[in-house]
Amino acid sequence: MVLIDETDTERKNFTETKFKELLWNVCDDLLVSLNLLETYQEPSRSRTSKCYEMTFSSHDYSFSRDDALKLQHSIRSVVGDCLNVIVR
Secondary structure, eight states, X not given: OEEEEEEHHHHTTOOHHHXXXXXXXXXXXXXXXXXXXXXXXXXXXXXXXXEEEEEEOOSSSOOOHHHHHHHHHHHHHHHHHHHTOEEO
């Protein structure tokens, strides 16, 4: 699960399409599904949080929990840097 926080100015950098493109670049064919679970608007701080659920699978090899954690770390790093959002 990935939580993305964005302010009004950061929202200009973040689009669903850019997010999915980055995920496909990082995950290749390991990403099976991506679902937006929840969006929360915090008006007092002009912040929006989005919660995504990602499902990974590999047909070539056994995909361990450690593999998933490494992949999530890569995703968090790339998405945070490229889209200028806070990933938590």
